Amino acid sequence: MSDTPEMASTENAQPAVWNFRQLLIAFFVTLTIHTVILQGTDPIGPVLIRFSWMFDGLVLMRILVALVLNEHGRGWLFYMILLYTSPIWISFIVAMF
Secondary structure, three states: OOOOHHHHHHHHOOOOEOOHHHHHHHHHHHHHHHHHOOOOOOOOHHHHHHHHHHHHHHHHHHHHHHHHHOOEOOHHHHHHHHHHHHHHHHHHHHHHO
16 A cells, blocks of 8 residues: 555544534524514513523533534534524424423
């Protein structure tokens, strides 16, 4: 086997670090959406707000754990998608009960 620059660079390449900037932007955008839009005039507005704030808190704790542990990989994409879609599925879950 010959050591070519392509092989050396792929062997030493490390997975990408989590994109905390994008995660925090997603967190604050959805926190604003949860606080402003989900409350509305609906009688279950306070329930939606409480549930969404608990969800936001759990995701924020997970982001902080990833920051402390200096996690690598693409796991942050899951949490970003989860945050951006949360107003939709939180409304559906609360409406089911």
